[in-house]
Amino acid sequence: MEEQLKIDFEKKLKDFSYSEQEKKFKQTNFKEFLKQGFPNRKLENWKFSDLNQIIKSNIGELTFYNDYKKENQIDKIELINDLEHNKLIIIDGKIEKIDFKFEEKDKIEVLVEQGEETIKENINSLINLNNAFSNKFCKVIIKKNYSLIKPLVIYHSTNKNTQSKNTNLRIDFKLEENACLRLIDIFKDNSEKNFLNIYYNFELDKSSILKNYKIDKSMNNNVKYSYNNVKQQANSISETFILSSGSKFLKNEINCDLQGQHSSAFVNGIFDLDEENHHEIKSNINHLVENTKSYQLVKSVLEKKSKAVYQGKIFVSSEAQKTDGYQLSNAILLSENSEFNAKPELEIYADDVKCSHGSSSGSLDENSIFYLMSRGLNYKEAKKLLINGFLLDVIEKITDEEIKNLIKNLLGIKE
Amino acid sequence: MLKINNLSAKIDNKSILQDFKLEINPGEVHAIMGPNGSGKSTLSNILSGKKGYDVTGEVLFENNDLFSLETEERAHKGIFLAFQYPLEIPGVNTNVFLKTSLNAIKKARGEKELDAIQFLKLVKEKAKELKFDEEKLGRQLNVGFSGGEKKKNEILQMSILNPKLSILDETDSGLDIDALKTVADGVNALRKKNNSFLIITHYQRLLEYIKPDFVHVLMNGKIIKSGGPELALELEKKGYENIN
Numbered sequence A: 001m002e003e004q005l006k007i008d009f010e011k012k013l014k015d016f017s018y019s020e021q022e023k024k025f026k027q028t029n030f031k032e033f034l035k036q037g038f039p040n041r042k043l044e045n046w047k048f049s050d051l052n053q054i055i056k057s058n059i060g061e062l063t064f065y066n067d068y069k070k071e072n073q074i075d076k077i078e079l080i081n082d083l084e085h086n087k088l089i090i091i092d093g094k095i096e097k098i099d100f101k102f103e104e105k106d107k108i109e110v111l112v113e114q115g116e117e118t119i120k121e122n123i124n125s126l127i128n129l130n131n132a133f134s135n136k137f138c139k140v141i142i143k144k145n146y147s148l149i150k151p152l153v154i155y156h157s158t159n160k161n162t163q164s165k166n167t168n169l170r171i172d173f174k175l176e177e178n179a180c181l182r183l184i185d186i187f188k189d190n191s192e193k194n195f196l197n198i199y200y201n202f203e204l205d206k207s208s209i210l211k212n213y214k215i216d217k218s219m220n221n222n223v224k225y226s227y228n229n230v231k232q233q234a235n236s237i238s239e240t241f242i243l244s245s246g247s248k249f250l251k252n253e254i255n256c257d258l259q260g261q262h263s264s265a266f267v268n269g270i271f272d273l274d275e276e277n278h279h280e281i282k283s284n285i286n287h288l289v290e291n292t293k294s295y296q297l298v299k300s301v302l303e304k305k306s307k308a309v310y311q312g313k314i315f316v317s318s319e320a321q322k323t324d325g326y327q328l329s330n331a332i333l334l335s336e337n338s339e340f341n342a343k344p345e346l347e348i349y350a351d352d353v354k355c356s357h358g359s360s361s362g363s364l365d366e367n368s369i370f371y372l373m374s375r376g377l378n379y380k381e382a383k384k385l386l387i388n389g390f391l392l393d394v395i396e397k398i399t400d401e402e403i404k405n406l407i408k409n410l411l412g413i414k415e
Numbered sequence B: 001m002l003k004i005n006n007l008s009a010k011i012d013n014k015s016i017l018q019d020f021k022l023e024i025n026p027g028e029v030h031a032i033m034g035p036n037g038s039g040k041s042t043l044s045n046i047l048s049g050k051k052g053y054d055v056t057g058e059v060l061f062e063n064n065d066l067f068s069l070e071t072e073e074r075a076h077k078g079i080f081l082a083f084q085y086p087l088e089i090p091g092v093n094t095n096v097f098l099k100t101s102l103n104a105i106k107k108a109r110g111e112k113e114l115d116a117i118q119f120l121k122l123v124k125e126k127a128k129e130l131k132f133d134e135e136k137l138g139r140q141l142n143v144g145f146s147g148g149e150k151k152k153n154e155i156l157q158m159s160i161l162n163p164k165l166s167i168l169d170e171t172d173s174g175l176d177i178d179a180l181k182t183v184a185d186g187v188n189a190l191r192k193k194n195n196s197f198l199i200i201t202h203y204q205r206l207l208e209y210i211k212p213d214f215v216h217v218l219m220n221g222k223i224i225k226s227g228g229p230e231l232a233l234e235l236e237k238k239g240y241e242n243i244n
Helices: A002-015 A020-036 A051-058 A125-133 A366-373 A379-395 A401-411 B040-048 B071-077 B094-108 B116-129 B134-138 B147-161 B177-190 B205-209 B230-238
Strands: A086-091 A094-099 A108-112 A138-142 A152-157 A166-175 A180-188 A195-204 A209-216 A223-232 A237-244 A249-258 A264-273 A278-287 A293-302 A307-316 A324-333 A339-348 A354-362 B002-011 B014-024 B029-033 B054-061 B079-082 B089-093 B165-169 B196-201 B214-219 B222-227
Touching: A002 A020, A002 A125, A020 A125, A051 A223, A051 A249, A094 A108, A125 A166, A125 A195, A125 A223, A166 A180, A166 A209, A195 A209, A195 A237, A209 A223, A209 A401, A223 A237, A237 A249, A237 A278, A237 A401, A249 A264, A264 A278, A264 A307, A264 A379, A278 A293, A278 A324, A293 A307, A293 A339, A293 A379, A307 A324, A307 A354, A324 A339, A324 A379, A339 A354, A366 A379, A366 B071, A366 B089, A379 A401, A379 B089, A379 B094, B002 B040, B014 B040, B014 B222, B029 B230, B040 B054, B040 B071, B040 B079, B040 B165, B040 B196, B071 B079, B071 B094, B079 B147, B089 B094, B094 B116, B094 B134, B094 B147, B116 B134, B116 B147, B116 B177, B147 B177, B165 B177, B177 B205, B196 B205, B214 B230, B222 B230
Parallel strands: A086 A152, A138 A166, A152 A180, A166 A195, A180 A209, A195 A223, A209 A237, A223 A249, A237 A264, A249 A278, A264 A293, A278 A307, A293 A324, A307 A339, A324 A354, B029 B196, B029 B214, B079 B165, B165 B196
Antiparallel strands: A086 A094, A108 A138, B002 B014, B002 B054, B214 B222
16 A cells, blocks of 8 residues: 555656645644554444454545546535535535526635645544645635525546546535534445545634534445544634444544534434445534533444444543533444444543533334334334334434435435 | 133233133123233224234124224224224324225225215214314324324224224323313214224223223233222222222
């Protein structure tokens, strides 16, 4: 892999005339990735999902170079048609279309190919890989007091002939004071056996609201990693909802730094897994000042040999008095071979806080099935009704009605 | 309508029903009374298709072999069990459940399914008859319902599904006197020439409100005595130990 990485990185550096600063940034990140490689189970964060092994067994050898000068066809992508939305279409890690047609032009600024990548935190080797290989800098700024009229949908897609390839995408978002963004990420997988690596940075200024809905529904053989880094100022709210289902492997990592008083973070998710799919949600909610709140609810329905992992961490610094932190996970295992791993972590250094966690897993209740069947429903219908009922309270946490309905439709929940 | 011949049932090799015999004709109301552990609930479970029992013998429902039918097929054919302990089903709206159930049965019978408006009209009417709080219909099925509300909900389901044979498994237990009357009114409203009932109970209290045609005493998995409504009164006086 090392040889391939070096060849592809050299090729990438030649493609564009990077400034010295950019070049240095990419080289530093590249070196760091070379040193560390893909995360494996020796790292605590990755002990339930050894990405190195997962890539080896599902993809084999990867290549890392993408030709970002090439134009990709975007008309092949099936768009959401029952929800009016702004769009950002991404193919193989390249932004092919930016369309904010529903919005006031001067309220949104999109910076492409200018500015610099400033975040230098050492998060993990995948962020290094991303910084080394992702296309040019892209930053979306929502101006003060502006709420987007329609949601922004980011379509993540690949070319048909893209295979055994790693593609990287990084987008930075800034929500200025009192701004509001509803963001939907949706995967449109046109090809198999790729490793997609997404890295988002969010800066939430005072009183801004971010709602990010990540939807991975259709079955595909790709391996994906997504990292949300959210920094929140006073009174800001971040709501993340993850529907984790279709990909062979998907790990969503959500890092929220609650830096301003009365800021709050909500992370809710559904694992709806079949076959041998293996998915993970890893959250780090960092309560750094007084009076902040976090809430997490994750529910899993696991068929066949699927595996779900939820590692939820609540960190409360010594200054963060009056923190309110909560997390809960419930799983229904529908097969003897399915697996649910939960690792709740509370790390608390303040003494006046309210934090709790809980986790449960079990099988579908046969008595409930019998009850429903005695009312004329067949086994399949009874099972579906129970599962939908089980998932409903996570879906009810979605505060946006339009998007809630979209997700209900995707899951086949009728009312 | 229902013929039970020499039904024996075991669970984990423990014999519960032995050579049980019973025949119910259209329009009849039968009460089965018996002490705890006499096999009353096993009988209702077996009739509605619950798994986990080893059975021998024969049960015919309108000349269909009941054991060849799945639980939901028995419901389609018109058998209804009012549960002793109705289950709480979180996340499932009571109205949605009722409509799904009614339409599943209608569909299986080749009848036209009800649309939302027709259904709501029906359910409102029935809820009113049973003094069932309409607001509860918009809530999750049985979640947070009191014991009495759960039992009333069973009777509401029964009156909406309009079954040919209703089995009431200790529907009276845990009911106060007002709820008991409402439940009895619900049952009596359904009493028609063709609808039959099998009422399973400990006490004769319910039978003051629902007059049975026949009363059977179940002890140790067998019917030891059958008679008219007067048998229930005799039982109440003498107790199960001294009947015979």
